[in-house]
Amino acid sequence: MSELAVNGGTPVRSTPLPSVFKASGRRFGDEEVAAAERVIRSGILSATWGSEVPALEREFAALMGSAHSVACSSGTAALHLAVAAVNPEPGDEIITTPISDMGTVFPILMQNAVPVFADVDLTTGNLDPAAVEAAITPRTKAVLAVHLFGKPAPIRELRALCDKHGLLLIEDCAQAYLAPVGDVYAGRIGDIGCFSLQQSKHISAGDGGLVVTDDAALARRMRLFTDKGWPRDTDERTYLFLALNYRMTELAAAVTRVQLTRLPAVVEDRRTGAAKLTAGIGDLVGLLPPRDDDDHVYWQYPLMILDGDIHAWAAAMAAEGVPCTPGYLTEPLYAAPAIRSKVTYGASGFPLQDAEYPPGLCPNAEELIERRLLVLPWCENYTGADVDDIVTAVRKVHSALALEK
Numbered sequence: 001m002s003e004l005a006v007n008g009g010t011p012v013r014s015t016p017l018p019s020v021f022k023a024s025g026r027r028f029g030d031e032e033v034a035a036a037e038r039v040i041r042s043g044i045l046s047a048t049w050g051s052e053v054p055a056l057e058r059e060f061a062a063l064m065g066s067a068h069s070v071a072c073s074s075g076t077a078a079l080h081l082a083v084a085a086v087n088p089e090p091g092d093e094i095i096t097t098p099i100s101d102m103g104t105v106f107p108i109l110m111q112n113a114v115p116v117f118a119d120v121d122l123t124t125g126n127l128d129p130a131a132v133e134a135a136i137t138p139r140t141k142a143v144l145a146v147h148l149f150g151k152p153a154p155i156r157e158l159r160a161l162c163d164k165h166g167l168l169l170i171e172d173c174a175q176a177y178l179a180p181v182g183d184v185y186a187g188r189i190g191d192i193g194c195f196s197l198q199q200s201k202h203i204s205a206g207d208g209g210l211v212v213t214d215d216a217a218l219a220r221r222m223r224l225f226t227d228k229g230w231p232r233d234t235d236e237r238t239y240l241f242l243a244l245n246y247r248m249t250e251l252a253a254a255v256t257r258v259q260l261t262r263l264p265a266v267v268e269d270r271r272t273g274a275a276k277l278t279a280g281i282g283d284l285v286g287l288l289p290p291r292d293d294d295d296h297v298y299w300q301y302p303l304m305i306l307d308g309d310i311h312a313w314a315a316a317m318a319a320e321g322v323p324c325t326p327g328y329l330t331e332p333l334y335a336a337p338a339i340r341s342k343v344t345y346g347a348s349g350f351p352l353q354d355a356e357y358p359p360g361l362c363p364n365a366e367e368l369i370e371r372r373l374l375v376l377p378w379c380e381n382y383t384g385a386d387v388d389d390i391v392t393a394v395r396k397v398h399s400a401l402a403l404e405k
Helices: 030-042 052-064 075-086 106-110 129-135 155-165 216-225 250-281 310-319 363-372 384-403
Strands: 068-072 093-096 114-117 140-146 168-172 192-196 209-213 300-305 373-377
Touching (some): 052 068, 052 209, 052 250, 068 075, 068 216, 075 140, 075 209, 075 216, 155 168, 250 300, 250 384, 310 384
Parallel strands (some): 093 114, 093 140, 140 168, 168 192
Antiparallel strands (some): 068 209, 192 209, 300 373
């Protein structure tokens, strides 16, 4: 194998791979342009008076097989809707994962509840049901599970656990569109499923969020929460409870409606490319490709480095033309200053004043972030040749770093 590019050798790839942060890695076309033009020419860009958002909600509910869908302004807003619908008392606890975007956790704090972090499975990064059960206390109100990187969490086990203890279950599906869980999709096992339309997700409107539920009361509370608690289905201009403005715009909804038609092919192409990569590197000792039980939808491609330095790997891969991120996060979410130092409401530390988040709280999560996890960006527009280059880069770096030992 030739010398690593990081050491002066020739890189595997000299041109950038397609990226979801460029047109090369997204599937936007004339249909999205026409949808945006339709809305602009209508003169109605607000969902309060428009038709695109209600149509999107109907179409997404039909796709997901849910009784209700509510659109909102972001994936974080979708999670805030869900936590607000759970309606915790101040100081109630919601159990979640330390490996996610902080958008999973901040909605808990915004509703004056306390995030409790349970450890994860070392092979997937998803919540470990045993760790979740061990974290349950009399103050626990709900569990918020994340389907990390597109691999469904053990959501049926978590559902059974929540039912046993009388808890609500929220699914963060921002990275897991159309991820199969038996005969349904991720988002349909919990009481509420939350989705994101941020730039990097399987489909995008720049930003936006969607939630699904079969519970009419939860759906109504979430819909009201998007609109300051204003029941616009009545003649009263009144405000029923403390809430925000998280309304989706008609422009975002119109673009998303087109994106929904592209979603099955996007998911299938991501899975096909990932299967090719896994087949090309599956024999390498000391590497663990993603666990795929025919259910992974590959928002990104997580690779476990069982024997090596993830930072050396990331630097070497980037030099070969395949950028990747060591650890996914810099630190587990509970180590962020906002959580560990309790930077919340003024100097009060509320609602975390009695909570502690010490190092070592979730050993598996810390092991993944600090030593094992290498995350490759993934894209539905990778060609077979693109994936071949990624395979070559992984094999080249593996060979060189193994020989250095």
